[in-house]
Amino acid sequence: MxxxxxxxxxxxxxxxxxxxxxxxxxxxxxxxxxxxxxxxxxxxxxxxxxxxxxxxxxPTPAEASGRLREAERAELERLRREMGEKNKRIRELEMERDVFKRCMALWVK
CATH class of the missing domain: 1.10.10 (Arc Repressor Mutant, subunit A)
Incomplete structure (x- = not known):
């Protein structure tokens, strides 16, 4: 078997x-x-x-020493850039939400 x-x-x-x-x-x-x-x-x-x-x-010698390969470095930079853009968009949406909250509070009064 x-x-x-x-x-x-x-x-x-x-x-x-x-x-x-x-x-x-x-x-x-x-x-x-x-x-x-x-x-x-x-x-x-x-x-x-x-x-x-x-x-x-x-691990390979490069991995053992903690160095990143070129492809890994490029991917890391791309992911960091994307994360920055997403964080910026989140802050913008949070500000818009806060404005809408204030408008609703004023409208209810």
Missing amino acids: GSKQQKYDTEFREGAVRIVIETGKPIPEVAEELGIHSGTLHSWVSRWRRNGSASSDR
Whole structure:
């Protein structure tokens, strides 16, 4: 009888861990979305929190020293730029909401 243990590549494991870490979603929810066992994902996240890597393989020299690859750096800059734009939009919407609240308060009086 064959082994039922599924093998996942490093990229998939790291992507799954990033979803949990970056979105803050619960591990069981992410595991269900990805079609993997929540215990498996939990062990990957635990390993990442301990040594910063979701894979059981040794990190590359660039990863070990904490340096980002060029693609990762570009993605990080893009995400920071998007986050800044979204935060700006949120502040604008909050100001509009406050104006509408004041208008309603004046109108009710």
